[in-house]
Amino acid sequence: MEKQGSPVISCEDVHKFYLAGDRSVYALKSINLEVREREFVSIVGKSGCGKSTLLACIAGLLPVSHGEIRVAGDKVTKPGRRDFGLVFQTSALLRWRTTLDNVLLPVEMFGMSKKEYEPRARDLLKLVELEGFENRYPNQLSGGMQQRAAIARALIHDPKVLLMDEPFGALDAQTRESMNLELMKIWEITPKTVLFVTHDLQEAAFLSHRVVVMSARPGTIQEIVEIPIPHPRTREVLYSDAFLQTTRRLRELLSAQADAKKE
Amino acid sequence: MTTQRLAPAQLGGNDADLFARFYAQEMEQERVKRVRRRVIYAVGRALILGAFIFAWWFTAKFYPPLLVASPAEAWDGFMDGRSEIWKHAPTTVVEIALGFAVGSVLGIGLGALIAQSRLAEVVLRPYIIVSQAVPKIALAPILIIFLGFGVGPKVAIAALICFFPLLENTITGLRRVDPDSYKLFQSLGASKMQVFLKLRLYSALPLIFGGLRIAAVLATLGAIVAEFVAGNAGLGALLVISLGTFQTKLMYAVMVVLTLMAYTVYIITQWVEHKALERTNMLVTHE
Numbered sequence: 218m219e220k221q222g223s224p225v226i227s228c229e230d231v232h233k234f235y236l237a238g239d240r241s242v243y244a245l246k247s248i249n250l251e252v253r254e255r256e257f258v259s260i261v262g263k264s265g266c267g268k269s270t271l272l273a274c275i276a277g278l279l280p281v282s283h284g285e286i287r288v289a290g291d292k293v294t295k296p297g298r299r300d301f302g303l304v305f306q307t308s309a310l311l312r313w314r315t316t317l318d319n320v321l322l323p324v325e326m327f328g329m330s331k332k333e334y335e336p337r338a339r340d341l342l343k344l345v346e347l348e349g350f351e352n353r354y355p356n357q358l359s360g361g362m363q364q365r366a367a368i369a370r371a372l373i374h375d376p377k378v379l380l381m382d383e384p385f386g387a388l389d390a391q392t393r394e395s396m397n398l399e400l401m402k403i404w405e406i407t408p409k410t411v412l413f414v415t416h417d418l419q420e421a422a423f424l425s426h427r428v429v430v431m432s433a434r435p436g437t438i439q440e441i442v443e444i445p446i447p448h449p450r451t452r453e454v455l456y457s458d459a460f461l462q463t464t465r466r467l468r469e470l471l472s473a474q475a476d477a478k479k480e
Numbered sequence: 481m482t483t484q485r486l487a488p489a490q491l492g493g494n495d496a497d498l499f500a501r502f503y504a505q506e507m508e509q510e511r512v513k514r515v516r517r518r519v520i521y522a523v524g525r526a527l528i529l530g531a532f533i534f535a536w537w538f539t540a541k542f543y544p545p546l547l548v549a550s551p552a553e554a555w556d557g558f559m560d561g562r563s564e565i566w567k568h569a570p571t572t573v574v575e576i577a578l579g580f581a582v583g584s585v586l587g588i589g590l591g592a593l594i595a596q597s598r599l600a601e602v603v604l605r606p607y608i609i610v611s612q613a614v615p616k617i618a619l620a621p622i623l624i625i626f627l628g629f630g631v632g633p634k635v636a637i638a639a640l641i642c643f644f645p646l647l648e649n650t651i652t653g654l655r656r657v658d659p660d661s662y663k664l665f666q667s668l669g670a671s672k673m674q675v676f677l678k679l680r681l682y683s684a685l686p687l688i689f690g691g692l693r694i695a696a697v698l699a700t701l702g703a704i705v706a707e708f709v710a711g712n713a714g715l716g717a718l719l720v721i722s723l724g725t726f727q728t729k730l731m732y733a734v735m736v737v738l739t740l741m742a743y744t745v746y747i748i749t750q751w752v753e754h755k756a757l758e759r760t761n762m763l764v765t766h767e
Contacts, residue, residue: 273663276667278666296666296667296668296669297666297667297668297669298669299669303663303664303667305664306660307658307660308660309660309661309663311678311679311682312682312761312762313682313685313760313761313762322664322668322678325678326665326668326669326674326678327668327669354761356761
């Protein structure tokens with residue numbers, strides 16, 4: 218496994234408790250996690266285990282109840298960090314903007330010159346294989362294409378960190394697999410620090426250096442699994458013994474949770 | 481259109497040729513279907529109009545002409561009273577336009593304020609409902625005292641009647657944004673103003689225009705009713721005058737003109753809506 222640099226994201230004894238209507242949720246309990254520079258880390262767990270909440274806390278979209286999240290040394294208190302790029306389960310593309318204008322949205326929000334960034338936006342669209350779709354509207358793109366445009370948008374301001382919240386969760390299995398291959402290709406070209414939330418164990422094992430397995434109610438880190446497969450990762454990886462063993466191990470960890478619940 | 485069965489040998493040629501041929505074939509079929517659909521729509525509309533005019537004509541036969549005018553008599557009333565109608569029409573048109581404009585600014589403006597601030601909503605909401613609960617027609621004499629006998633009170637009543645649905649639609653539209661898009665804006669550190677101008681306003685466009693269409697019709701209604709109660713000029717006033725002087729034919733003619741006027745205002749608004757939504761790619765077609 219390659220060596221990564223210094224820690225970029227660090228969570229120290231993070232707890233998250235919130236009230237939602239008449240419900241109170243202990244979403245995260247004592248989360249300790251470090252993500253190093255250029256490391257690809259996935260968070261897996263069943264729905265309701267707090268994995269998306271953790272990502273939202275790191276992004277500054279939700280305040281933590283206790284503990285501290287630091288990014289590149291500064292404490293996270295609010296959203297809007299320019300060294301972050303976010304991708305959600307839906308593409309969140311604006312229907313009234315062309316693909317190119319959607320990709321340029323962060324530049325516009327940061328008050329930077331759209332003109333200056335336009336060549337970069339076109340290059341990124343080429344990178345995600347959307348060349349020729351610059352002037353199409355989101356509703357004219359397929360689900361996979363929309364998600365690729367969302368990735369280009371997340372990369373436009375060259376952030377250090379990519380936070381991805383089940384970005385391929387709404388896609389069919391074939392598209393998801395090709396998106397994974399493509400994401401790996403992009404990551405090889407522009408290696409970012411990536412935190413990737415998913416409930417697909419194969420996806421997590423294929424993409425990541427490390428996989429964080431979470432258990433629910435309250436959301437805690439059950440185990441962090443290292444993936445002993447060297448990068449670059451190609452389709453061949455999917456058939457390797459190391460990959461099969463890793464996914465098996467992840468599956469066992471999750472089913473152990475279910476058994477523990479029953480008892 | 482005849483569809484001919486092709487022998488297998490005829491289906492030779494490369495994909496591009498076949499594509500072009502099938503494309504042309506499909507386009508032609510689509511065109512034929514479209515024309516047929518339009519004819520059916522037009523016939524349907526004409527049938528209903530015919531049935532209505534027939535029912536009107538048939539009913540009128542049973543009443544004295546002093547009380548009910550037939551379609552033909554209404555036409556006579558229109559031809560005889562043309563100059564009178566043209567004299568009064570501009571006043572009404574001005575009242576509708578101003579009432580609609582004031583009501584729209586009020587509806588969208590207050591809607592934006594309320595959608596942005598919970599405090600504004602809680603404080604203003606009861607008074608907005610009161611403004612709708614108050615019998616607006618009974619307000620006319622009071623408004624005359626403040627605004628005089630001119631177009632003022634009519635504009636006020638038209639605006640008061642038409643702003644409410646627009647307000648409600650604006651609030652709903654501005655508040656209902658795609659949650660992930662909102663999260664994206666937050667993650668980019670967007671200000672409230674940026675969220676409003678670059679996200680909420682666009683998302684709300686379809687509902688705002690829906691509200692504008694309703695407001696257009698209500699503004700017309702408001703202006704006419706206000707003239708009815710407190711007017712000496714305008715088509716609503718002419719309606720009252722013709723009623724009082726037993727000019728039944730003229731009254732029917734004015735009624736038809738007013739109906740067409742409200743219809744036209746709606747169609748114009750719909751056209752503007754179509755253009756605006758088309759430009760912003762917010763048009764959702766059903767066909």
